[in-house]
Amino acid sequence: MQQIIPLIPALPLLGFLLNGLVGKKMGKNVVGALGTSVVAASFLLTIGLFATLLGNPEPLQNNLFTWLQVGSLQVEFGFLVDRLSVWMMLIITGVGTLIHLYSIGYMHEDEGFHKFFAYLNLFIFSMLLLVMGNNFLMMFFGWEGVGLCSYLLIGFWYTKRDYADAARKAFIMNRIGDLGLLLGIFLIFQQFGSIAYADVFENAGLVDTASIGLITLLLFVGAMGKSAQIPLYTWLPDAMAGPTPVSALIHAATMVTAGVYLVVRASALYELAPETLAVIAWIGLATSIFAALIGLGQNDIKKVLAYSTVSQLGLMFVAAGVGAYGSAMFHLTTHAFFKALLFLGAGSVIHAMSGEQDIRRMGGLRKTLGTTHWTFLFGTLAIIGIFPFAGFFSKDELLAKIFEHSPLMWALTLFSAALTVVYMVRMYTLTFWGNFRGSKHQAEHLHESPSVMTIPLMVLAALSLTSGFLNLPAFTHAQWFSGYLTPLLGEAVHTMSVSTEIVLMGIAFMVAVGLGFWAWKHYQKPEQVPAEDEAISGFAKLSGNKFYVDELYNAVFIRPIEWFSRLLYTIVDAKVIDGLVNGLATLVSQLGFGLRQMQSGKIGTYLFLMVAGLVLLLLFNVIW
Amino acid sequence: MLQSIHSIPIEYYLILSSVLFSIGVLGVMIRRNAIVVLMCIELMLNAINLLLVAFSTYLGDGHGQVFVFFIMVVAAAEATIGLSILVLIYRNTKGVDIHQLDHLKH
Numbered sequence: 001m002q003q004i005i006p007l008i009p010a011l012p013l014l015g016f017l018l019n020g021l022v023g024k025k026m027g028k029n030v031v032g033a034l035g036t037s038v039v040a041a042s043f044l045l046t047i048g049l050f051a052t053l054l055g056n057p058e059p060l061q062n063n064l065f066t067w068l069q070v071g072s073l074q075v076e077f078g079f080l081v082d083r084l085s086v087w088m089m090l091i092i093t094g095v096g097t098l099i100h101l102y103s104i105g106y107m108h109e110d111e112g113f114h115k116f117f118a119y120l121n122l123f124i125f126s127m128l129l130l131v132m133g134n135n136f137l138m139m140f141f142g143w144e145g146v147g148l149c150s151y152l153l154i155g156f157w158y159t160k161r162d163y164a165d166a167a168r169k170a171f172i173m174n175r176i177g178d179l180g181l182l183l184g185i186f187l188i189f190q191q192f193g194s195i196a197y198a199d200v201f202e203n204a205g206l207v208d209t210a211s212i213g214l215i216t217l218l219l220f221v222g223a224m225g226k227s228a229q230i231p232l233y234t235w236l237p238d239a240m241a242g243p244t245p246v247s248a249l250i251h252a253a254t255m256v257t258a259g260v261y262l263v264v265r266a267s268a269l270y271e272l273a274p275e276t277l278a279v280i281a282w283i284g285l286a287t288s289i290f291a292a293l294i295g296l297g298q299n300d301i302k303k304v305l306a307y308s309t310v311s312q313l314g315l316m317f318v319a320a321g322v323g324a325y326g327s328a329m330f331h332l333t334t335h336a337f338f339k340a341l342l343f344l345g346a347g348s349v350i351h352a353m354s355g356e357q358d359i360r361r362m363g364g365l366r367k368t369l370g371t372t373h374w375t376f377l378f379g380t381l382a383i384i385g386i387f388p389f390a391g392f393f394s395k396d397e398l399l400a401k402i403f404e405h406s407p408l409m410w411a412l413t414l415f416s417a418a419l420t421v422v423y424m425v426r427m428y429t430l431t432f433w434g435n436f437r438g439s440k441h442q443a444e445h446l447h448e449s450p451s452v453m454t455i456p457l458m459v460l461a462a463l464s465l466t467s468g469f470l471n472l473p474a475f476t477h478a479q480w481f482s483g484y485l486t487p488l489l490g491e492a493v494h495t496m497s498v499s500t501e502i503v504l505m506g507i508a509f510m511v512a513v514g515l516g517f518w519a520w521k522h523y524q525k526p527e528q529v530p531a532e533d534e535a536i537s538g539f540a541k542l543s544g545n546k547f548y549v550d551e552l553y554n555a556v557f558i559r560p561i562e563w564f565s566r567l568l569y570t571i572v573d574a575k576v577i578d579g580l581v582n583g584l585a586t587l588v589s590q591l592g593f594g595l596r597q598m599q600s601g602k603i604g605t606y607l608f609l610m611v612a613g614l615v616l617l618l619l620f621n622v623i624w
Numbered sequence: 625m626l627q628s629i630h631s632i633p634i635e636y637y638l639i640l641s642s643v644l645f646s647i648g649v650l651g652v653m654i655r656r657n658a659i660v661v662l663m664c665i666e667l668m669l670n671a672i673n674l675l676l677v678a679f680s681t682y683l684g685d686g687h688g689q690v691f692v693f694f695i696m697v698v699a700a701a702e703a704t705i706g707l708s709i710l711v712l713i714y715r716n717t718k719g720v721d722i723h724q725l726d727h728l729k730h
Contacts, residue, residue, distance in 0.1 A: 600726060601726040602722075602723060602725065602726040603722045603723075603725045603726075604656065604722045604723045604725075607652055607653065607661070607722070608653050611649055611652060611653050612653075615649075
């Protein structure tokens with residue numbers, strides 16, 4: 001089984017090379033089929049590995065070659081496939097395949113079709129390296145690779161200024177996080193003398209706690225950037241400028257969960273740093289609530305989903321922060337399914353609405369978009385946590401773990417979950433219920449998407465319905481997923497009584513059903529359709545304008561940096577550096593001009609100079 | 625004969641030779657007439673010759689005198705070429721003032 005490991009990332013890389021180099025000549029059908037089938041093939045191979053690991057949890061290793069050897073630093077280009085990474089690989093290639101398939105329909109009219117598939121394949125390759133590496137450098141390589149693909153795909157329609165700006169914003173904000181990650185890796189090398197997972201995690205106890213605290217905190221800064229946590233979250237909503245399949249794959253299901261993966265992967269270190277865990281939990285919680293509050297006031301269908309993603313990622317970090325890594329992974333999994341579904345559903349809606357993204361112009365779409373409506377409803381029910389959809393199980397497990405840790409955090413998390421119910425049902429109702437509010441032209445063109453787009457929706461809807469059963473509540477003792485991760489994360493501890501758990505679950509369920517029903521009724525009323533941007537006021541205005549965080553960052557960071565850059569430009573660059581260089585040139589040219597005067601051509605002068613030089617040489621000789 | 629030469633101290637030869645050489649150098653630097661410049665060069669060469677002969681005699685080593693012959697031959701050849709160039713210059717410029725000769729730049 002070890003031998004097939006390198007094939008899994010190699011296939012998407014092959015797809016990238018073929019689509020990127022000769023895609024233009026191959027025609028759209030070939031490009032789409034090739035791009036999808038390489039990922040599907042990787043998925044099948046991953047299933048093979050998964051089956052092996054199910055039988056025997058012993059991790060599979062494959063060292064291809066020594067990548068770097070500098071001094072005492074030796075880095076293998078090696079793969080580590082254990083139960084955690086194979087799970088991520090299943091999500092990446094599985095959801096990836098569905099989204100590739102969907103993209104064939106969604107991007108069909110686009111000129112950059114082959115470029116799009118090349119980028120998507122490259123993304124899958126990078127993301128696989130990120131989760132499959134057996135050392136921090138491999139992970140960093142993948143980490144930067146997915147960042148690059150994210151940049152390329154957000155700015156896919158780069159001729160629009162806003163989109164190109166959004167891509168740059170995503171890249172730059174990620175760089176800030178990456179710096180933290182990089183420093184963390186440096187510190188790991190300094191402390192452990194190696195960056196291989198095996199060396200680091202086994203010797204975690206030998207390093208002093210202050211260093212561990214710093215390392216974990218720095219790694220978390222990286223996770224903050226990639227997984228869009230406060231204060232580095234503002235890039236993700238802007239990243240919705242990319243095509244919708246990109247939002248589904250990169251900015252909902254896979255790449256943004258890399259931060260959660262990092263924390264779970266390095267859980268051996270995080271376990272030794274309770275302070276860092278507390279920081280993670282509180283930042284996750286703050287992000288979760290704050291993003292949900294913003295989500296309440298957004299009217300762009302994709303922006304709502306983007307803030308919802310930020311909020312859900314926050315929940316995963318809360319779970320990781322209270323030490324419930326398994327629950328974080330479980331929520332990551334179900335979230336990958338239902339959020340990809342919601343994004344693809346939104347894409348189908350946008351497709352039908354001829355590019356319209358504003359939910360104020362939609363309404364009543366359930367009549368024309370049958371499949372999209374049903375699948376979207378499944379996704380909504382899953383995310384708000386209605387039994388028996390996936391979100392119910394993953395969110396309740398998460399809430400139970402948080403309650404064990406701190407009832408206060410539980411209450412706040414529940415608040416965040418309640419907000420999720422409101423903004424999701426609001427969006428769903430405004431889109432699919434009530435009367436159509438778009439233009440006449442849009443109404444005439446309303447159509448259900450082709451089956452190449454609806455099939456992925458249906459598969460994801462089925463997964464959103466069923467994936468929750470992977471891990472039933474603790475009192476049922478039917479926790480397959482917890483058992484699956486036990487060899488890696490240790491036995492999950494349950495201190496909670498059955499009755500407490502049922503009560504907690506009941507509360508969460510009642511909140512979801514009650515608020516959901518209220519919101520569904522509430523937002524069907526015509527007067528509850530959000531007003532135009534100019535007419536809003538109060539909280540709606542605050543939320544709609546994202547609490548002016550972008551403006552704040554602009555004033556606090558960007559303006560001063562621009563001012564400082566201008567200072568550097570006008571004074572240091574234009575005056576000092578240019579002055580130095582130009583001055584040197586002037587000096588040489590003046591000197592040359594002076595010396596040129598001696599070359600008069602007059603024999604008398606030459607003779608005089610010759611003799612004078614001779615005399616000087618003699619004098620010099622005597623004095624020396 | 626050797627004795628009479630030896631009765632004159634070597635310093636005298638040195639002083640005479642230096643004076644002759646300096647006159648030559650100054651002449652090359654100051655005078656404008658090309659013929660005088662050539663003569664001054666000869667003067668410098670002969671100052672050296674004198675020095676070589678004097679040392680050769682004092683040290684009883686004939687090599688120095690051989691050198692003098694060489695220098696004389698070279699000086700004669702140089703004077704020949706120099707004067708012939710001078711004749712050509714005179715034909716072209718109707719003068720032998722070296723300060724007028726500024727075509728070497730081109």
